[in-house]
Amino acid sequence: MKMLFRLIALGLLGVFALIAFSLSAPEAAFSAQPTLQPTETAAPLTTPTSVPTPPLLDLPEVDWEDVGAHKKAMKPAFADDVDRFVDANRYFIVARLSFEPDAVFRAAQRVRFTNRTGEALDLLVFRLYANTPALGGRMNVHHVEVNGVKVEPSLSNLRSVMGVPLPVPLQDGESVELRMDFTLVMTRGLNTSYGRFGYVNDVVSATAWYPTLSVYEPGIGWWTDLPSPQGDPSYTEIGLYEVQLTLPAEMVVAMSGVIVETRRNADGTITYRDVTGPMRDHAFQASKRYMVTETRADGTRIVMLHYRDQADSPTDGTKVAMQYAVQALQIFNATFGEYPYAELVVAQNPTPSGVEFPGIIQIAERAWVQGNRFLEVVIAHEIGHQWFYALVGNNQVALPWIDESLTSYTEFVYFRAAYADPKVGEDYVDSFQQRYTNYLARGLPDLPLDLPVRSYVGISYGAIVYTKGPLFFVELER
Template identity: 30%
Template sequence: MTRRAVRPVAPTAVSTVVLAVVLVAMTALGACTPSAGDLTAPTARPTGSPPAGGEPVPPRSPPPQPRGPSGCAVTGGPGGGDDAGSKVSYEQPLSAGQLLSAERSFVANSASAPAGQAAPWKDRPTVSLCFDVRSDPRVVRGSEQVTFTPDRRTCAVVFRAWPNKPETARAGNRLEVTSATVDGRKEIPKVAAAGAPPGSPGTLVRVPVSRCVPAGRTVQVDLTFTLTVGADTPERVGYSSRDGAVWLGTAYPLLAWQRGKGWVTDPAVDLFGETVTSEEFRLRRLDVVAPDGDQVLGTGQAVGSMPSTKVRGSVVHRFRADSVRDVSLTVGRLRTESREVDGVRLHVGVPSSSVASAGEWADATAAAMRSLSTYLGPFPYRDLWVTVADSVGTGIEFPGSIQFGNVSPTRYPQLVPHEVAHMWFYGLVGNDQARDPWLDEALAEYAETLVDGTGARSVRFQAPSRVRDRVGRSMAWYAALRNPDLYAAGVYRQGGAMLHRARQAAGPATFDRLLRGYLNANAHRIATPRDFARAFASRPKVIAILREYGAIPR
């Protein structure tokens, strides 16, 4: 996620004044921006703003109740065939030839990992999702099926409801689980606040397992949920009051399992930025029920679309992915462009009000993909979905997809490289974003400034004394400072400077080779600072710099 003030190209005195006004507006909305350069953004909230859970959700008019049948049927019980428990109903079944062609294409895109790179976790969970996004963007109904094999005795399955975190909840978003079954047996979920603000459902959802299962036994959980969507949210979940477009990222109950460690139950933090931790899963099916005529951008490979018989005037769009750790989608009357970039399918969708055309966004994204691949290795996904949304701050990353704000990618040239860099740092190699934010944000900052040629300036950055040499601190630690600018300075800019210094110490060629080794060794898993240090163990000067900045223990 890019969360700081972006630098325009060669600002004049007049453009600097205009930029300052834009930055004040963006940051007040919780904008996510890349590197600040010589500009310092104002704080997103007053210095005395309370920590997580301190600000209640403001009272709002109740959302309209969904009408008619959901386009996402409740999933069936365990043991069905390939399409048992399908979440959608098709007007016409896909022909055998269509299914075979789609499956062959999907298998081709699920080829083995590049030489030298760790393969996806063989026993990763399998997830099927459906979102019913119809004419009223304020309410989305959904269903989910998760099949996974825990590596320890399990008496409850834990999900995270991230739309209920403070920043999104205060904008009017809320995610509520409406039913749950475990291996076909009905269960009553237990919801805890876990950092959600007063008046919002909690971020921690526990689904009891009546008959505790031992390690190694597969569990199937079926959920239905309702998502209330806030208007013009400057975050990952929202809809546009201008044109009704809906953007949904991490907008479903996300399985909170981490192999070898168990459940991730850390409270949400009242600070801009991601706090998500998730293992990769096989996205067996992502179905999006949308009004006929709307464009749908998803996650993974687009398998196809068919009219729905459950909801007249709606179309079901289907996607699949071999190994991702999150899902995002966008629905609306968008202007789209698709092209192939070195074997990767790039899909871009922009609203009619977009400052830049879909082609301009595609040009900027393709350039970033190519330049970053030179340093980091092959692009990690076969498809990349790029959405421009009116109200999103400036950039939010997901595995194989990105949400951008309605700005010009040429006016803010650091924006696109930063978010594309997250496809490697957070997408391919995951991390606990709440505990170790530098493992994705500092590395994305470093990669951004490396390819835009501003690394020499980045390395001279001096962090404010309160956060100096505190690169490795958690988001909770930074939230306690009650000043979002310090998080941006301490993790992003200081972290980028640290990595550029390390590259100088090791030598560019050596550093680049060892960084690619880190990516290959830790692909498809959740990495830690210890893993990063292990990758550079042969270069004591790099380790000393990481310790100096507080990224790893001294």
């Protein structure tokens, strides 16, 4: 057992060396932290698709007081918790995804915002994260209404911040409904932000794919920072989502929440109706390459999206990936409190490592093989994020250590509980210490933990947040 762990630890150390010190490392060596941008192996970049302004979509009215459908996304014991979030940020999104050959979204959304700031507001701020250099998409919002009145929004910070003026100031406790029509283009073959957003290898990874309400911080105002190219690019509050997504019938899709209705259309597309419980973001994965394998653990349906064209390979990692996911969910349920949602999706993906979203995790396609010990590490890490980031939120851009260091600590929690030999957990802590010591031995700065992402230049982000950080939490536990 100790030898098994040392193989994992050596793999992690090998990749940390690759990232931090530009040394060579074997292909099997990875790191649980987001690592290098992936090398594109699919089609070359295409000429960017030009999307003319489409007509306004047919967008039904929404009864915001009815949250019954959202309870379907929760495990029965947690269904009534949804009632507490009636006044949370609410999204109703209708979207159509086509391939031209880029991935093109034509969409509209209704958003209800209830002012809980304690102040009167004359402006709401939405983030168009897709327009940031970190994500590299092209989002255009071409129509905005506030309570049925057309308004002209303003754009700033590289078109990633959209200010929506309110015709009448919104008092504390009051609500307002907005309508937005928008398009989004993901350039085929352009994989950015660790693979969390893009259309690569025939896989659509959609996060930050809709205009998102920013966070209003008392005494400061709306959060409008431009995220760093490294680290997580967004900062959001919990909300309730209903999404109607139409895409070609050959695409297999999984989303945050649960799909409660499926409709086949005469034009060869399928429309999926998805609802969530209280979640911090909405994301989905879609590909014609995917097939589904599923099981249940502790009352949650675990859905594996994995490549159909690799399923018959003797090295396919789906079976062991499922084992690791079940084990991680059970350990963290017992340690941190029960995962409240009805589903958890684990998706094979072109990411170089792993990325988390509420109810969905992406796992590196190159790690999805039997015998690759990093597969266990990254699944444990990303499932740990379902507690730290997804349930317990923080500003991931300003204080990345709160979720990333805690989640790296959950790797130790996982290995300590998953293996009978107590040395496994001890050796895992030693691996954090060794990577941190190696970093310092090069004379590199021992930066504080509580800095924003952009303050960590190059290798310092991984060394401080992903090794020094979990060591702090281990000591805190002791």
